[in-house]
Amino acid sequence: MLSDPVLQIRNLSVEFSARKRTIRALRNIDLDIPRGGTVGVVGESGCGKSTLILSIMRLLAPNSKIVSGDIVFEDRSLFELTEREMQSVRGNEISMIFQDPLTSLNPVISVGQQLIDVQYRDSVAKKVKQQRAIDALSQVGIPDAEARLSSFPHQFSGGMRQRIAIAMTMIEEPILLIADEPTTALDATLEVQIIRELKELQKQSRCSILFVSHHLGVVADLCDYVVVMYAGEIVEQGPVRDLFYNVRHPYAQKLLECDPARIVRSAEKKFPTIPGDLPDLGNLPGGCIFSNRCHSAFDKCETHSPRRTEVSTGHSVSCHLY
């Protein structure tokens, strides 16, 4: 697909067992993250975005199972690493920013200590680690950084806490940064600022970013490659301009139509919705996963799963229409 990827996901399938049912959360995911590039993952809630991220971090809940596939990061299969080796990948080579800044920092440990703790593997003096913490905090725009090292998370606002989380990843200088809806819990003005911090971080460290979001506008702004997920599968992926202007998959088309920015500009000002519900991942129907909600479904869609077809360079779609 792309040359020199940092991370390659091949044929990844993940299942959960819950109350004697098997939930097929991810099915046959193929995804490359190019070096220095930014890949956006979009899709509605429950489509498997978080499962995908946690599979990469190998932080899936104990009731989940990787059924097939592999994730190769810098020429190493992450699934073959021992837990100890994986610990040195996390927060070092792959770093992560979570959705809810209000709950992602430890409430009883000072911010300074948490920023020092993420440098656990570094054998430099504590003074150096502390200085890095101060530098990172000032860089993400926390005033009076040195004095605030002894503050605790609850003494900061939500936006500040997300900046602290970004400061952590800055210190870690990762090769790959995974951001799981980093702005969903924040208001719109903060969103702009946080995105700016992320861009700044990427410019400095030249890391790759896997950016998960509901917000298509932000994805269009930040990412150069977009992946659209639906019910545990990738239905369409491609370069950002190509995908937004030449969207192919009926689900991806509907998703773009639901973007508030388009609705405001349109004459009707009526909020479009995608009729129907996500299929039951514990009891998947045959054929195309989207066929029950698709406006252009035909006979074949109900019986045969579509294969991935490349429609233009780097732009592929899984739909019988193409």
Added chain:
Amino acid sequence: MLVYVLKRIGLALVIIILAVTLLYLMIHAVPGDPATVMLGPRATPELIAQLHQRMGLDKPLPVQIISFFGRVLSGDLGTDVFQEKPVAGIIISVVPYTLILVGAGIAWSLALGIPLGVFSALRPDSWIDKVAGILSVAFIAMPAFVVGLYALLLFAVTLGWFPVIGGGEGFAGQLHHLVLPAFTVGLGWVGYLARIVRASMLEVLAENHVRHARAHGLPQRVVHYQYVLRIAILPAVTIVGIGIGAMLSGVVFAEIIFARPGLGKLIFVAVQQRNFPLIMGTVLVTTTLFVVATTLSDIVNALLDPRIRERL
């Protein structure tokens, strides 16, 4: 932090004053005149009146209460009219026994209960967790006097490893005499602490910040013992604070079974005799110790959790 400590101590003083006042009133509401009880059925009204005057019972209640507090502040808890000895002296002679017993009971239950809870929480539903769970509930369910009696029968009478009764002489002797009572007092607490620590540890492990810490590569050891346990231990600290207070008078079974001197036994005897000065004195001391214990546990919690410092 200092502000929190001062506020907490102020609150503790208010609680002690209220509790003691309430107790004074309650004891006087109970039927049965202490003077009559002490002097027997054939006492003349003059003798009763004389004793009333000596004990200060002829004055109005508020005056009695205020003068009681006044005397307490000067270290005088009154005179035990049965033994004709100062109450403060009697109490001071037995308090160390109770404190040592409670301290030893809590110490060994902490030393065993917390690791057991942590161990279970880190391996939920393993066979070790299940065995620990069953044992914990059994420990909690067993009344202290049953544990005490069986411990006495098995280890002191049958096996003869430990002395049957008494407080012991000298350091080694006292330690030897302490083992069985401390075992009796602490066993239920092992179960409590293990259950509480397990439950709160599991709760904290499911919180978002734990996954966040793991995602930043922190090793299990740091995550479990610095990031999780520090929060999970908070309810256990609170329970221990209350538990120490409850044990101060609750160790009465252990003290009676093992015939140890102590506060619990003193209260027991004093109540039987309607020995007002002694009851008031012992209750005042246990109440104070109770409040001190809960205050200390609150301060420990405030040290562990910065959010608590800002409350109150």
